[in-house]
Amino acid sequence: MLFPLTHDDPVRIGRYRLVARLGGGGMGTVYLGRTPGGGTLAIKTVHARYAAQPDFRARFRLEIDAARVIGGRHGAQVIDADPFADLPWMATEYLIGPPLDQAVALAGPLPEPAVRALGTALCAALTQLHNSHVVHRDLKPSNILLTATGPKIIDFGIARAIGDTHLTRTGATAGTPAYMSPEQATGHEHTSAGDIFALAGVLTYAATGHPPFGTGQPADLLYRVRFTEPDLTGLPPA
Structure with a gap:
């Protein structure tokens, strides 16, 4: 389910434009994004209050590594990521299907x-x-x-x-x-x-x-x- 962006949401992360919210929780938010060529992807960010914590940044780097290990065959293919950004993020393929x-x-x-x-x-x-x-x-x-x-x-x-x-x-x-x-x-x-x-x-x-x-x-x-x-x-x- 898609939700409209709020005034607190960024409009761009890295080189990707954000168009909607896919979901979120206590740790971060997942957005629907567009590539410069018009492709669709999912972009996960972490909340700013956690981005300032070294242990949480380490967890997020491991999350990216684990997602890359699973890859597109068994998970969402990691397309891009920047765990060192002020607001760490990871972009993956946008999977369609119910949980x-x-x-x-x-x-x-x-x-x-x-x-x-x-x-x-x-x-x-x-x-x-x-x-x-x-x-x-x-x-x-x-x-x-x-x-x-x-x-x-x-x-x-x-x-x-x-x-x-x-x-x-x-x-x-x-x-x-x-x-x-x-x-x-x-x-x-x-x-x-x-x-x-x-x-x-x-x-x-x-x-x-x-x-x-x-x-x-x-x-x-x-x-x-x-x-x-x-x-x-x-x-x-x-």
């Missing part, structure tokens, strides 16, 4: 062949990411777009290098509670195994229409992740 959570909410659980195809594509994407020594840390249905050329993983905002704990405070919990691993839910190091745990949750959601640990307040979800078994009701037999 997995919206698709399931509108049409119900995916057919079994579609779930298998989704799993195959996501396994290939995570293999590519992990082979480059990067973990996603926030794989969830809203971060997966269903495009005409296959599922695409987006939003590497809390990705980090495997074994690098510098960018995560001790005891801090980064991610989405409904799809966290027990280790991530307790603030321990998130390894590639945590991404696989999240993948299982995503595929369970795609096949059944509900998250494996239900819905509710973050504290309740974190408790269920740590101490209860996932709800696999409706999952097709193996």
Whole structure:
């Protein structure tokens, strides 16, 4: 969905003209942009208050690196970026397709062949990411777009290098509670195994229409992740 620019939005970033907002959150904003030749792309910026923080700039550089690793086959191809600008930004191809959570909410659980195809594509994407020594840390249905050329993983905002704990405070919990691993839910190091745990949750959601640990307040979800078994009701037999 497109939203008009506000008076606080820039009209140009780098050599690209901004024409609309695609979305935003506490950390930054994503815009629809045009290249000098008229092409369409998505441009992500970070809010000025975070741009002044060295640790946040380091996170954004890693997000760019992770997006480049995934590339256009499994994600949005990075076209241009400037993590050192006063307002750091990244331009990627503009992907068209609903997020997995919206698709399931509108049409119900995916057919079994579609779930298998989704799993195959996501396994290939995570293999590519992990082979480059990067973990996603926030794989969830809203971060997966269903495009005409296959599922695409987006939003590497809390990705980090495997074994690098510098960018995560001790005891801090980064991610989405409904799809966290027990280790991530307790603030321990998130390894590639945590991404696989999240993948299982995503595929369970795609096949059944509900998250494996239900819905509710973050504290309740974190408790269920740590101490209860996932709800696999409706999952097709193996």
